[in-house]
Amino acid sequence: MAPPPNSESDAGLVARERQGDNAQPLTISEISALLKRTVEDRFGFVRLRGELSGVKRAASGHFYCALKDDGAVIDGVMWKGNAARLNFRAEDGLEVIATGKLTTYPGRSKYQIVIDSMELAGEGALLALLEKTRARLAAEGLFDAGRKRPLPFLPRVIGVVTSPTGAVIRDILHRLADRFPSHVLVWPVLVQGQGAAEQVAAAVRGFSALEAGGPIPRPDVVIVARGGGSIEDLWSFNEEVVVRAIAECSIPVISAVGHETDTTLADFAADRRAPTPTAAAEMAVPVRADLAFTLTDLAARQRRAVYRPVELGRERLEARARLLPRPEHLLAPQAQRLDDLSDRLRRALGDRSAKGRERLAGVGARLSPSLLTRSASEAQRRLDRARLSAALIERPLRHGSDRLAALTRVMSQLHPEKPLERGYAIIRNAEGRALTTRAEAASAALLTVQFRDGTLAAHPAGAAPAPAPAPAAPPASPPRKRPVAPSPQQDDLFS
Known part of the structure; x- marks a missing residue:
């Protein structure tokens, strides 16, 4: 490869191929x-x-x-x-x-x-993530104490979210059988590893979605359980999806993840935290033997409470009955008096019969058939001479009846207690005398006010109350006068 140009003369306006240069330009x-x-x-x-x-x-x-x-x-x-x-x-x-x-x-x-x-x-980073997640969920109110619901006293159905093959479910079933056998529904899930958090959350939401009265009984309480382990083993129960599922569950939830020293976010979101799965079973149900003993004790106390007043009443009755005299002692004087009166009656009847026989004998001696016949004949003659008329009897009776009715009306109007029916009252002193002036009433120590339906004791104003004497009986109504028969307008036939 040719060296790069190192002089200004090598640089040009247009790129040229140099001699010996085999480096092709790259894109x-x-x-x-x-x-x-x-x-x-x-x-x-x-x-x-x-x-x-x-x-x-x-x-x-x-x-x-x-x-x-x-x-x-x-x-x-x-x-x-x-x-x-x-x-x-x-x-x-x-x-x-x-x-x-x-x-x-x-x-x-x-x-x-x-x-x-x-x-x-490292675990430091794991714990930092755990604390960060806890603070974020706590800020949303998922761990508030006000959201915690009380556990049912005696659940009929208990739902358990755990692995079906571990020792946890056997410990829970064994403890429930010892304390109070119950209907247990197990939702099998993975409790660690990939996908465990999603399965636990789905199981909790599945229990919560069950309807009461459906083909699958709805649990009264749900236990989310797992055995002990490291923080990595228990990490599935720190996942947000599990925490939110527990917090949103409509059934009270007991978290029993790990041992006493293990704490997960599921424990904060659950309604109750159990240190171990066995302790969760103990929280879920009471001891049946204790309940039976309590019921027996309450029944005994109820019987004692019912029978105690009866026993006390019987004791009081017996104590008072011992103070009462015997019936034969009460009736002995009356029986003796009855015997005495019976004897006197027997003697009196004999004496009276003897006297009656003597009088009858004396009267019979004075009677004779001729005297009776003469008296009967005289009476017959007097009867024949008398001319009886119905008017002679009816007229005096009618006149007397009218007069009696008039007197009765007057008497009812003039009766001293008649005004009581119109709201008046009669003031009497302690001796039962009616008072007519205020001075007499003021000088009396005790007054008796007679109303239409009874009497009332009263004291004059300013007078010290004195012991009330026995109320005097109201004066008897004056006896009605027998109407005077009208003077006969003709001679009496029997005079």
Whole structure:
């Protein structure tokens, strides 16, 4: 290859072929292709450690970013297939290790790395990503205590999201059988590795979408469980898709991921966190033996509460019955008096019968048939002479009835208690005498006010109240006068 021109005389206006010069001019595409082959042949496989910057996912699914350190920066691209297999959410500021090959991009005269895989650069970077995701989701309110729902006291159906082949599901089923056998629905999922987060989120949303009364019973509580492991093993439960599925679930969720010291974002989003899967089963159901004992104790207390008043009443009744006299003691004086009166009655009847027989004998001695016949004949003659007329009897009776009715009306109007029906009252002193003046009422210590329907004790104003005496009976109504029979207008036939 000829050396470049080194004098001004060698430069010309039009390019000319020089003697001995075998270097043909290259096009831009040709030199770009040469550079691309050189870079790819020299750096066919590299691992770069740097901080992500300018992270962007295109609509096509490809992943674009830049890797930088304190002194340099290199562009990176990750094609759709590899980008879908990322185990974490790539964000600006994360320190990662990218594996791939270097190449050039002729369209911009840049070199870049085509990334085949990407990992976080140690647990520090993983924890930084975890804290960043936690802060972002907490800012959205997904971890607020006000969103937590209480667990049902006694769930009929329990849904479990876990691996069907691990020891976790056996521990949960064994603990549920010991405490309170329940209907368990297991949604089998992967609990780590590629696609585990999507399966867990789909299982939680599937349980939440079940309808009550459908062919598959809807769980009353859901347990998301996994055994212990490293932070990488548990990373699927830190994925945003899992956290959002748990937070949006309409069924109370218990998170039982890892052991006591393991904490994932699923624990923050769940309604309750259990330190172990076995503890989650204990949270889900009570102990049936304890419930049976409680019911037995409550039933015994209920019986005691019901029978106690009866027993107390029986004891009081027996105590009071012992103070009462015996019935035979109460009836003994009356029985003795009955015997005495019966004996006296028997003797009185005998004496009266004897006296009656004596009187009858005396009267019978004075009676004779001729005397009775003469008296009967005289009475018959007097009866025959009397000319009886109905008018003679009816007229005095009618006149007397009219007069009696008139007197009755007058008496009812003049009765002293008649005004009481019109709202008046009668004021009496303690002796039952009616008072007619204010002075008499003021001097009395106690007044009795008689109304239409009863009496009321009262004290005059300013007088000290005295013990109320027994209310005096109201004076009896004056006896009605028997109507005077009219003077006969003719002689009495029997005078």
